[in-house]
Amino acid sequence: MHGLLLHVCCGPCATVAVPAWRDRGVEPVAWFHNPNIQPAAELERRVESTRRYSRAAGLELLVAERRPEAAVWREWVAALAAATPDQRCAVCLGLRLRAAAAAAARLGVPRFSTTLSVSPYQRHDLIVAAGEAAAAEHGVHFVYLDLRATFRESYAESRRLDLYRQAYCGCAASKWEAWHERTQRKRAG
Ligand code: SF4
Numbered sequence: 001m002h003g004l005l006l007h008v009c010c011g012p013c014a015t016v017a018v019p020a021w022r023d024r025g026v027e028p029v030a031w032f033h034n035p036n037i038q039p040a041a042e043l044e045r046r047v048e049s050t051r052r053y054s055r056a057a058g059l060e061l062l063v064a065e066r067r068p069e070a071a072v073w074r075e076w077v078a079a080l081a082a083a084t085p086d087q088r089c090a091v092c093l094g095l096r097l098r099a100a101a102a103a104a105a106r107l108g109v110p111r112f113s114t115t116l117s118v119s120p121y122q123r124h125d126l127i128v129a130a131g132e133a134a135a136a137e138h139g140v141h142f143v144y145l146d147l148r149a150t151f152r153e154s155y156a157e158s159r160r161l162d163l164y165r166q167a168y169c170g171c172a173a174s175k176w177e178a179w180h181e182r183t184q185r186k187r188a189g
Contacts, residue, residue, distance in 0.1 A: 004028045004143065005112040007100035008061075011049030012165050013115035015157035016150035018057055021113075029109065030054060033064035033099050036076065036092045037170040040066075049164040056161050064103065068095060080171060088173065089123055093130040101134035101142070111141045118147040118154060121169065 004021060006028035008014045014030060021028045032050050037043040047063055054061035067073060072095050079091035097114060104112040114131065116122050124146065131142035158165045168178035 003109070003111065005100060005104040005107065005109040006030050007096060007112060007114040007116070008032050008050055009034055009096075009115050009119075009170075010046045010166060011051075011053040011161075011163040012154045012158040013118040014050060014053050014057075014059075015161065015163070016154045017113075017115040017118055017145075017147055018053075018059055020145060020147055020150065028059075028113075029107070030059050030061040031064060031100060031103055031112075032061065033068075033096060033103070034170060035066060035068050035073070036096065038172045038175070042166070042170075045164050046166060049158075052163055053161060062103075064099065068099060072099075080173065085173070085177075086123065086126070088171070090126050090130065092171065093122075093126050094133065097127075097130045097134040097142070098137065101131075101138035101140050104140045105138040109140070111143050113143045113145060115147075117145055118151055119169075120148045120151055124148075 003026050006017065006021065008030045018028060018030070030050070032047060034043065034046065037046060043066065051061060076091060076095055079088045083091065093116070100112050100114065114127065116127055117124060128144050131144060135142035168175040
């Protein structure tokens with residue numbers, strides 16, 4: 001039996017998160033569920049990069065439904081429309097980690113974690129809060145591993161394995177924000 005269900009946000013982050021767990025003697029089962037990613041073609045690119053990495057790493061990968069249940073989807077769409085970026089991200093992390101906790105409980109895996117903790121751009125306090133709330137709701141344990149120090153290494157691994165690497169976090173708002181930041185940087189010289 002697997003000792004850990006690892007929610008995977010994308011192939012590049014998995015390239016450093018999976019070895020980090022293996023170094024600790026844990027063989028994770030990877031679980032992809034990121035309905036926040038827009039547009040649909042981008043979601044498919046990230047599913048494909050995760051599949052590609054899984055094949056290269058000999059990792060068991062489960063890809064969940066692209067869409068969550070209707071009530072969760074409505075909560076997410078409302079957060080996109082009305083919330084501040086932090087509130088939006090809290091809902092986004094919550095919906096993914098609740099689903100991961102539910103999947104771990106269903107599969108009989110006692111612990112879960114997430115590759116989201118690779119990114120220095122994520123709010124790690126929100127990841128921990130969402131993970132612990134989801135764990136309490138589903139009777140499993142959330143394990144937070146701070147992997148920000150490996151973020152740069154994930155670039156090199158992605159290049160080595162020829163993985164698609166995204167230019168924004170996931171939702172349409174983050175795509176616009178990333179484009180805006182790049183434009184500002186170019187203008188600043
Ligand atoms: S910026 Fe990223 S974490 Fe925040 S809501 Fe968008 S996709 Fe989710």
